[in-house]
Amino acid sequence: MxxxxxxxxxxxxxxxxxxxxxxxxxxxxxxxxxxxxxxxxxxxxxxxxxxxxxxxxxxxxxxxxxxxxxxxxxxxxxxxxxxxxxxxxxxxxxxxxxxxxxxxxxxxxxxxxxxxxxxxxxxxxxxxxxxxRQPDDLEARLIGVSPAIVELRRSILHLADIDVDMLITGETGTGKEVAARALHDFGRRRAGPFVAINCAAIPETIFESELFGHDKGAYTGAVGAREGKLVFANGGTVFFDEIESMPLALQAKVLRVIQERVVEPLGSNRQIEIDVRFIGATKSDLRFESEAGRFRPDLYFRLSTIDLALPPLRARREDIGLLHTVFARRAAERFGLPMRDPSPAMLADLGSKSWPGNVRELKGHAERSIIGIAPLPTDSPAVESLPDQLARFEAGIIASALETANGSSARAAELLGIPRRTLNEKITRLRLRATA
CATH class of the missing domain: 3.40.50.2300 (Response regulator)
Structure with missing residues (x-):
């Protein structure tokens, strides 16, 4: 390019x-x-x-x-x-x-x-x-030009109409629910409901009733019948967010529903057939969790036929400036505040950070920058990728040589034993400064 x-x-x-x-x-x-x-x-x-x-x-x-x-x-x-x-x-x-x-x-x-x-x-x-110009386009939801995000969009469009249950994996803040909604909205189930269930947010005591529903008198306090979320989702998609938090005892019942496409409400002998696509999402390694006995292996294998992995923000640094600007513009419109485009220096600083909270953290920073309270986050102790470590090491050596040479790129090139043009290209790529 x-x-x-x-x-x-x-x-x-x-x-x-x-x-x-x-x-x-x-x-x-x-x-x-x-x-x-x-x-x-x-x-x-x-x-x-x-x-x-x-x-x-x-x-x-x-x-x-x-x-x-x-x-x-x-x-x-x-x-x-x-x-x-x-x-x-x-x-x-x-x-x-x-x-x-x-x-x-x-x-x-x-x-x-x-x-x-x-x-x-x-x-x-x-x-x-x-x-x-294309607010409903997939590129407006999963924003970026990096190879990783381009490949993710291609995979979602390919899988959207293939009615297979699947697992979405990725670190916190990478956009797992955004990807799940895109699979629903760009597929043949778009006219049906999209039901998101946060498995970490529902108390274990009412989890089964929330999912399967119940008949009148099914348990103390059940004064009337209630339709569960799985039946409500008929014709659409069920998204189990943070599926690693689903109670272990309930996982067997969920597995049966996924296999049989049949729901039996609490306190009832009737079975209700459902037509639902199931998508699970996790930030954990479910294979490891299943081997440790904290997640059912059969449920993991049932969902992981397709494992759609979302890239962390540090693996798509070329998207950081674009994402920050888009989020800032949206925040300015929502809050009725003036838009301040980030300076080149700010974009460079944004691109150098680790962003352990990924896109969610970056979005929060963009919104705070519009409000006027957005200091750059400090780097987390997260492990850098090997290319990032090498680039930082190389930048340190070149910066030291430039300091010894009083800013002269010609003299620094001699000290480093490389052609001046090669050094100049590295100075530009690494965003360093030379005076001559």
Missing amino acids: SRGRIAFIDDEPDLCAAAADWLEASGFTVTTHTDPRRALADIDTATCDCVVSDIRMPGLSGLDLLERLHRTDPDLPVILLTGHGDVPVAVKAMRAGAYHFLEKPYDAEQLVSILDNAVEKRRLVGEISRLK
Whole structure:
């Protein structure tokens, strides 16, 4: 995937060629233009991620170009360049909506860093706009562009119409009920009820009555008959959340219902046939729990024909900025408060955290950020993935070398024994800073 699609505009052909060489070597897709009027006609704002333009050009200035581009697409980031150190022009450019302003001769590494932030913001805005246009789409429920979440959506669409009982596994806050509702809503049972049962929240003394219902006089205090949740769900889906908390004595009866599709209310000899899909969800390792005698192995094996595993947030870090922005916008609309888009520095900090509470924790942080009380969470002692540990170790070594070299990437590259271009790429990827 390209690092970003960039249009570079300058009336000096040599500068265009040099910029294209550097940016393409850094992973961007670049088109260059020496005629600003021709550039204005050629730039497709639907596919362009960012425009970099000189300010002082014959025929059409960078400020005029900015104004005309924003008439078509006000969210398109435009970075303006000048060789005159003109502060009033810079101020005017920023007020006109320029994303950033750089003085020539600009630092190529700084431009790459600014472009990374601009492209990330552009893609966030684009994804949010697309989600707003398709509010009932699966992508609006399970938000993200990471391979893990893309594969999860594909699996849900594949399984939605296959009427098989299944298990959803994942850490707390990963969205197990969201996934279960999607399996229901995008499948053939969508017209039937979706009945969510939190097995940890129902007192054991009334669990059986809640599930199976009862006839009048079935037990002391049962003054009338009551339909249970399993019968109420007929034609739809039953979702057992935190199924590991279901009382062990009740698991045998639930297993029989799943196998026979028959419910017998308490105090009754009649059997009621039901047509229900069963989905269980757990944050525990049910195989381990069953081996330890805390969960029935036969119920585990009955549900785990399909085991849909949800990825933790740390395995899809590229989705954190998008999720946070979407949750913040929804909170701003709900609370009637102004939306404050996260800065590039804040997005970088968000992406570096462990988020042990996963999407639920991130959503809470986004909502607090709109209200105005959202310090970044401290890292939990959770074990980092090997790639994350290696990246942090590498960043520490490079940061130390840059400090020894007084910020010079050329000197730091010599100290580390690697080419300067390789070091520059690592500095950009790891979001470090060099001065020369």
